[in-house]
Amino acid sequence: MKEKTYLLLVALLLGLLTAACAAPTPEEVKVTTVVEVTKEVEVEVIKEKLVTPTPAPPGPTVIEVITQERWAPYVEKAVELWNTDHPDQQVEVDMLVLGYPDLRSKIITAAAGGKAPDLSLIDCIWVPEFAEAQYLVPLDELDPDWVNDVARKDWYEGLTDQTSYDGQLYGLVTQTGTEHLYYRKDWFAAEGIEPPETWDELVEAALYFQQEEIREKYGLGDFSMGVLSSVKGAEATTVRWLMVLWSRGGTVFEDGQVAISGPEGKDALQFYYDLVNTHKAVSPQSITWAWDETRKLFGAGKTAMFLGGSYEWAAIQDQTGWDLETMKANVGFIPMPAGPDGNPTTGTGGMAYSIYRQSENPELAFEILKLIVGEDLMYEFADQTGQVPPRQSVTEMLDPEEDWFLYNDAQLMVYARPRPGSAVYPRVSEQVATMLENAVGGAMTVDEALDQTAEAISLITGLPRKYE
Amino acid sequence: MKLKPLLLILPALLLLSIFAIYPVFQAFYLSLFDRGLLKPTSSFVGLRNYATLFSDRLLWNSLKVSLIYVGSCVAIQFFLGLFLATLLNSPKLRGRDVFRVIFIVPYVISGLVIGLVWAWLLNYDFGLLNAAIRAVGFRRQDWLLDTALVSVIIAYSWWTVSFSMVLLESAMKGIPEELYDAAKIDGANRWQSFRFVTLPSLRYISLLNLIMITLFTFNDFSIILLVTAGGPLHKTDVLGMFMWRTAFKYYDLGYGSTVATIYFIINIVIALIYIRAFGLETLGGEV
Numbered sequence: 001m002k003e004k005t006y007l008l009l010v011a012l013l014l015g016l017l018t019a020a021c022a023a024p025t026p027e028e029v030k031v032t033t034v035v036e037v038t039k040e041v042e043v044e045v046i047k048e049k050l051v052t053p054t055p056a057p058p059g060p061t062v063i064e065v066i067t068q069e070r071w072a073p074y075v076e077k078a079v080e081l082w083n084t085d086h087p088d089q090q091v092e093v094d095m096l097v098l099g100y101p102d103l104r105s106k107i108i109t110a111a112a113g114g115k116a117p118d119l120s121l122i123d124c125i126w127v128p129e130f131a132e133a134q135y136l137v138p139l140d141e142l143d144p145d146w147v148n149d150v151a152r153k154d155w156y157e158g159l160t161d162q163t164s165y166d167g168q169l170y171g172l173v174t175q176t177g178t179e180h181l182y183y184r185k186d187w188f189a190a191e192g193i194e195p196p197e198t199w200d201e202l203v204e205a206a207l208y209f210q211q212e213e214i215r216e217k218y219g220l221g222d223f224s225m226g227v228l229s230s231v232k233g234a235e236a237t238t239v240r241w242l243m244v245l246w247s248r249g250g251t252v253f254e255d256g257q258v259a260i261s262g263p264e265g266k267d268a269l270q271f272y273y274d275l276v277n278t279h280k281a282v283s284p285q286s287i288t289w290a291w292d293e294t295r296k297l298f299g300a301g302k303t304a305m306f307l308g309g310s311y312e313w314a315a316i317q318d319q320t321g322w323d324l325e326t327m328k329a330n331v332g333f334i335p336m337p338a339g340p341d342g343n344p345t346t347g348t349g350g351m352a353y354s355i356y357r358q359s360e361n362p363e364l365a366f367e368i369l370k371l372i373v374g375e376d377l378m379y380e381f382a383d384q385t386g387q388v389p390p391r392q393s394v395t396e397m398l399d400p401e402e403d404w405f406l407y408n409d410a411q412l413m414v415y416a417r418p419r420p421g422s423a424v425y426p427r428v429s430e431q432v433a434t435m436l437e438n439a440v441g442g443a444m445t446v447d448e449a450l451d452q453t454a455e456a457i458s459l460i461t462g463l464p465r466k467y468e
Numbered sequence: 469m470k471l472k473p474l475l476l477i478l479p480a481l482l483l484l485s486i487f488a489i490y491p492v493f494q495a496f497y498l499s500l501f502d503r504g505l506l507k508p509t510s511s512f513v514g515l516r517n518y519a520t521l522f523s524d525r526l527l528w529n530s531l532k533v534s535l536i537y538v539g540s541c542v543a544i545q546f547f548l549g550l551f552l553a554t555l556l557n558s559p560k561l562r563g564r565d566v567f568r569v570i571f572i573v574p575y576v577i578s579g580l581v582i583g584l585v586w587a588w589l590l591n592y593d594f595g596l597l598n599a600a601i602r603a604v605g606f607r608r609q610d611w612l613l614d615t616a617l618v619s620v621i622i623a624y625s626w627w628t629v630s631f632s633m634v635l636l637e638s639a640m641k642g643i644p645e646e647l648y649d650a651a652k653i654d655g656a657n658r659w660q661s662f663r664f665v666t667l668p669s670l671r672y673i674s675l676l677n678l679i680m681i682t683l684f685t686f687n688d689f690s691i692i693l694l695v696t697a698g699g700p701l702h703k704t705d706v707l708g709m710f711m712w713r714t715a716f717k718y719y720d721l722g723y724g725s726t727v728a729t730i731y732f733i734i735n736i737v738i739a740l741i742y743i744r745a746f747g748l749e750t751l752g753g754e755v
Contacts (some may be wrong), residue, residue, distance in 0.1 A: 221593060283593075288612040288699060
């Protein structure tokens with residue numbers, strides 16, 4: 001009896017474990033589901049034949065959308081517009097609204113499990129990665145004329161570059177903005193300092209406000225400027241430093257090679273290092289900061305400048321409690337000043353909508369998408385949410401007085417550079433942030449940090465290094 | 469062995485198999501593949517992920533950090549828990565229930581809240597701790613810079629110390645009063661009573677407690693994720709953070725599962741070390 005019981009237990013466990021080891025992959029699960037659905041459909045067809053000789057008019061087509069809260073009403077409005085114009089092809093939207101932190105994991109797990117939505121909002125820097133994973137359908141495949149005549153001509157070039165992969169467009173950016181240099185316009189004016197146009201002028205301004213009597217005069221903290229150099233700051237850390245690299249004329253990739261460790265990269269990294277360790281204008285704590293710490297310090301009047309994004313304008317206004325007129329008088333924003341042999345630069349990005357290969361109605365989803373990013377809805381969205389429209393035609397609709405911030409931020413789009421369109425960009429980005437943390441924090445020299453980062457990016461991307 | 473007890477444990481065994489044993493084997497299985505949620509194809513690579521992992525300097529860094537983090541947290545939780553339990557068990561203590569509630573409150577709060585609160589407390593510019601320090605005339609401290617690991621050790625121990633306290637206090641209440649009376653008659657002072665009566669009586673619960681808090685601490689990185697995110701300079705990058713980043717940030721399931729398998733093996737080794745150190749009979753098993 002005892003032996004039999006043990007045998008039973010062992011068999012049970014073995015059975016469980018064998019089942020575990022032989023567990024189907026998501027692809028296999030998908031196949032099983034398809035078979036089941038087919039059977040159900042067959043049964044339905046038989047029933048229809050037996051009971052109702054004439055088929056009932058088809059119901060609305062369901063379009064599954066994953067989006068964020070601020071974007072959700074505009075999806076509904078687009079569907080309403082579609083349904084008004086197409087009484088014979090009604091659409092019902094099945095919408096999942098998520099916060100930004102959950103968006104990426106939810107979409108990836110859904111797509112990997114064969115249950116991707118028809119349409120979803122994604123950060124434009126994820127587009128090449130999702131395209132490489134074959135989750136997205138190129139929009140050129142769905143409507144090449146519209147893509148060539150409208151999307152490629154009306155969207156800012158930097159943004160279509162960002163959402164393209166292998167020459168095909170995979171996403172349409174819904175809103176944008178710039179990464180730039182914020183500065184206290186009122187303090188600069190009171191001290192007779194012009195907004196900086198070069199790296200040297202930027203350092204001069206930082207050192208001016210670093211003086212003890214000036215810090216006391218304006219109630220500044222220990223440091224006059226805020227820049228992020230922490231891995232914790234995630235993408236904000238990377239894109240703001242990339243802006244410095246671009247302003248020196250450098251790039252991460254050049255001619256299919258990893259070029260970050262060239263002379264421009266070295267200068268850009270040294271510039272960050274010096275701001276913290278040589279000029280002592282930026283806190284050494286910057287290697288521990290969360291992405292919004294620089295804005296919080298600026299909003300609290302503790303720094304006179306910081307590298308930040310246009311999406312932080314509203315937060316500064318909230319924090320300071322200033323009305324628009326006071327904001328206009330006190331807060332200025334300009335491109336990152338030009339480095340040696342470089343040009344003033346801004347960074348850009350935004351959230352884009354993409355259509356999934358697993359969609360059963362990609363053409364219809366694209367028609368809905370065209371309405372979501374149509375000029376009227378895009379203008380309304382920009383106006384309501386304070387986001388710069390990514391279409392030049394919609395930017396032209398902005399009123400310089402009524403839409404003061406949007407209008408002026410849109411003027412900085414001409415300086416904007418897209419981030420590298422790599423399928424492994426998130427990992428490249430993390431390497432850049434790690435490099436900043438290592439160099440600024442003193443764990444490595446500037447040369448060592450650059451060398452290690454170029455090597456890591458080369459391994460991740462499989463591209464050779466331009467500078468050994 | 470009778471069939472009835474087996475049938476009774478079967479539901480638990482089934483659940484354990486599905487939610488604990490199956491994922492372990494599945495993780496090992498995945499670790500043999502080059503597979504990611506963002507990779508269109510998956511290929512069998514044998515033990516290559518293990519070779520890569522063992523040559524990854526971040527693994528060795530995270531093992532070192534984990535050792536310091538877990539060792540310190542467990543020591544603080546256990547000894548502080550023992551101290552608080554002894555205090556709460558003292559017959560002279562007034563307002564015992566109030567103190568007990570105060571000590572237990574942090575443990576019932578979610579790790580998310582605790583992490584956010586500590587991130588704010590330790591913030592250099594806006595944190596309560598530095599504000600208090602400045603108010604009494606001292607310089608602000610870089611809690612999350614050079615002492616980041618110490619800061620997260622304190623934060624985690626503060627959060628979880630009451631677990632040990634509750635376990636040990638309840639065990640202390642079960643020690644027969646006669647033992648203390650006998651010790652008193654033999655001339656034992658308070659320390660000797662504690663040393664020769666209380667501590668030996670807590671052997672079983674201490675083993676259980678140590679196994680549990682070691683494994684809890686080793687497997688929980690929520691506070692670190694929220695307070696330092698493993699930085700700065702990987703100073704707080706425990707193995708859990710390393711695994712999470714690989715599997716759920718890069719979606720590299722193959723490599724992430726390799727880390728998870730090593731993680732599992734370390735968990736088993738920790739449990740075995742404790743059981744060997746205390747002797748199997750402590751858990752009621754055969755020697």
